[in-house]
Amino acid sequence: MLDQAKQLREKMIAKKTDGADRKSIKKTRVLAITSGKGGVGKSNFALNFGLGLVENDKKVLIFDVDLGFANIDVLLGRIPKETIASMIEKDLAVRDIIEKGPKGLLFISGGNGFNELFQMDDHKLHKFFQELATLQGEVDYIILDTGAGLSYENLRFILAADDVILVTTPEPTSITDAYSVVKMVHGKDPNVHMKLVVNQCTNSKEGQRTADNFKQVAEQFLDKEIGALGSIPNDSHVPEAVKKQEPLMLAYPNSESALAIRQIASEFLQLRVPYKLGLKGFIMKIFFK
Numbered sequence: 001m002l003d004q005a006k007q008l009r010e011k012m013i014a015k016k017t018d019g020a021d022r023k024s025i026k027k028t029r030v031l032a033i034t035s036g037k038g039g040v041g042k043s044n045f046a047l048n049f050g051l052g053l054v055e056n057d058k059k060v061l062i063f064d065v066d067l068g069f070a071n072i073d074v075l076l077g078r079i080p081k082e083t084i085a086s087m088i089e090k091d092l093a094v095r096d097i098i099e100k101g102p103k104g105l106l107f108i109s110g111g112n113g114f115n116e117l118f119q120m121d122d123h124k125l126h127k128f129f130q131e132l133a134t135l136q137g138e139v140d141y142i143i144l145d146t147g148a149g150l151s152y153e154n155l156r157f158i159l160a161a162d163d164v165i166l167v168t169t170p171e172p173t174s175i176t177d178a179y180s181v182v183k184m185v186h187g188k189d190p191n192v193h194m195k196l197v198v199n200q201c202t203n204s205k206e207g208q209r210t211a212d213n214f215k216q217v218a219e220q221f222l223d224k225e226i227g228a229l230g231s232i233p234n235d236s237h238v239p240e241a242v243k244k245q246e247p248l249m250l251a252y253p254n255s256e257s258a259l260a261i262r263q264i265a266s267e268f269l270q271l272r273v274p275y276k277l278g279l280k281g282f283i284m285k286i287f288f289k
Helices: 004-023 042-055 084-090 112-119 122-133 152-160 172-188 204-222 237-244 256-270 278-288
Strands: 029-035 060-065 106-108 141-148 163-168 194-201 227-233
Touching: 029 042, 029 152, 029 172, 029 278, 042 060, 042 141, 042 163, 042 256, 084 122, 122 278, 141 152, 152 172, 152 278, 163 172, 172 194, 172 204, 194 204, 204 227, 227 256, 237 256
Parallel strands: 029 141, 029 163, 060 106, 060 141, 163 194, 194 227
Antiparallel strands: none
16 A cells, blocks of 8 residues: 555646646657667667657657666767756756757756665655656657666666667677566566567678567567567677767768668557557656556
């Protein structure tokens, strides 16, 4: 049974988000991008995938929730004026910490102190809930760039999102760790909608073979369907863009990897996944479930 403080927060969130729903027809979907291990290009994919959605006339906000290791701002070559950590410390509005990136892409940096999110006191949690809820209907997608692996915080973000994209590479260790994520998430909630992206492939055949094998194992041992959105080839332009601190989609828009990411964004937008509760549901699930 929820205590009185939790019940009060829940009512306040519902009031805020219901008001946002009435103000706007636009529905905000929350998408978590995760991986089983580090070094698979997850954050780089999250950034460029977000730009791929922007190219399809979608309004996108990237929320860097890689607790303690936020790096979207680094990939963009930007030093954020404010972060989630400073928002909590200074009692700022969420709009005060939203940064404007290229092509209209928006992003929020977690900051080094954001790893204390789930240990905040009741007053700070209440403030955070209210502010986050005001973004309902303001953007089409909120992309959560989560940390790698199966930390307590990552699992909560994944379980609360509308959609999950799992990034892996063809390497056996990467595949094994990615499968561990699927197994854990499926055990907590079999209805979580997950899709696979295979990064750093030698060629398209390797990407397809990796995805097919992964799908077969998930179906055989978990009775879980994991469809693939596509694969991204090994491309020397990717590290070059990282060195330049410029998104691949802008630095090398016609590179093989950029074209592959555009195709993945297009495939994602063609998915017919029923709309749940969006940002409102995300807030409720991550803090009260």
